[in-house]
Every structure is written in C-alpha cells, then in structure tokens.
Amino acid sequence: MxxxxxxxxxxxxxxxxxxxxxxxxxxxxxxxxxxxxxxxxxxxxxxxxxxxxxxxxxAVEAPKSILNNILDELDNTPVVKLNIVKKYKKWYKFSVAASVAALIFASSSMYFYDQNQKLHSETLVVDDEINDLRGDIAKNNEMLDSVMRQLLKLNNPETEKYIIKGNERAKDLKTVAYINPSEKTSMIDVVSLPELPEEQCYQIWAELQGKMVNLGILDKADRQLRSIPYMEDALALSITIEPKGGNTIASMQNSVAQIKLQ
Structure with missing residues (x-):
C-alpha cells in the first residue's frame, strides 16, 4: 500500500x-x-x-400510533361553516325576528364554547403525543451515539472478524464474532439460529488453556450486535446446545459450531 x-x-x-x-x-x-x-x-x-x-x-421500529393519533385528532376537529342568509321581514314581524335571533345567538355561543373546550382538550392530547415523540427522538439520539461507538469498533483495523457457521446438526446457524485484541473487546452478531425445543438453548464458549469458559447464551429473540466477555489467549470459540438457562460445563457432545482463533 x-x-x-x-x-x-x-x-x-x-x-x-x-x-x-x-x-x-x-x-x-x-x-x-x-x-x-x-x-x-x-x-x-x-x-x-x-x-x-x-x-x-x-434498529427500532418507530411507533406508528403517535403520528396516526395526531392525524386522527386533526381529522376529527369540526369545521364550522356559518351561512348568513338575509331575510327581509315586514315591519310588524321585526320583534319576533329579533327574539329568534337572540335565541340563535345564545345557542350558537354555547355551541362554539363547547367546541372550543373540546378543541382545547384535543390540543392537550396532541401536545402529549408531541412530548412523547420528543422523548422518542431523544432515545433515538442516544441509540445513534451507541451505533457510532459500535461502528468505530467494527472499523478499527485491529478488529478481527470470525464467521461461525453451524455443522450438520445446525446447518442454518450463523453468527459473526468481532474481536479486538488491542482494546480487549469482543462482540457477536447473531445472524440466524435454528429452532430448538423449549427446554434447550444455544450457549457460546471460549476454549482457554484446555478449559471451556462460558461467554453467555445466544437467544434467537435477541438478534443484535452485543458485547461478550473478552478472553485473552483464547484458542477457539464453540457453540453448544445446553439445557434451558445455560450450563456451567460445556456439553461438547452437543457442539453445533466451532472456529479456531488466530
């Protein structure tokens, strides 16, 4: 270069x-x-x-209800149309018309007052939704910071990438391990895990000086890039099938994947 x-x-x-x-x-x-x-x-x-x-x-799916609720509230806000129609009456009916007009004015005033109170309540609901949305934005910003930190780790030239594929017992299993010896960090990305009976789970181990050290359980419902304990001088990574909740000793007879480390 x-x-x-x-x-x-x-x-x-x-x-x-x-x-x-x-x-x-x-x-x-x-x-x-x-x-x-x-x-x-x-x-x-x-x-x-x-x-x-x-x-x-x-990635976190944005809640669809927030924007929909706001749009629904705006769509349901009544639009009042006032049609002023001038009707000319004879002089002897003026007093009756004035009385009717007064009643109409009073009824209209009460109607507009009720609508104003309803609109005020709806505005408060919208304000609450907007505040919730702002809270979600703050959380997303925090998540973005976390993403940037993880990206820096992955792009670090010292980070080594290991693709771990399943054997005949778990052909569809695939995980990716990212190990940085200089920073002493390890992360794993669960790409796919075959289904297991409810009473079993996948567990990942590090081979270290002839011993298998537990690095945690791999959960299909938790497919995300996450940190795992860093084991210095580890020789290999293995994935086994263990009883639900994990095991303290690796069941190597139930090994489904293994990869040697540099």
Missing amino acids: NEKITTFLNSGLLDKYLLGETTSAEAEIAESFIARYPEIENTYNIMQHNLEVVVKAN
Missing part, C-alpha cells in the same frame, strides 16, 4: 464521507480516491457493510 493511500485512510476523510459529514469539496476528494484506488474502494465497502450491521442490530 503506497504512502498516498495510507495518508488518505489515516486522515479520517473516508469515515466522514461514509457518515455524510463531508463538505462538497471533501466529498469530491473522497469519491476520487474511491474511484482511483481499489484498496480504498474495498475499505469503503467493508465500512459500509459494518455500518449496515450496526444499524440492523440497533
């Missing part, structure tokens, strides 16, 4: 371009390097994949 490519990768411009934080001039520079150098294009593609992994792992 020549010095020009190394300098560009160390500048952080590729990371900014991936996250959409570059100026137009910086974007042109990044796109030029991606187009000219296959090494940079390959690095960019890997970073895009890592970003997709992190976003998928932290």
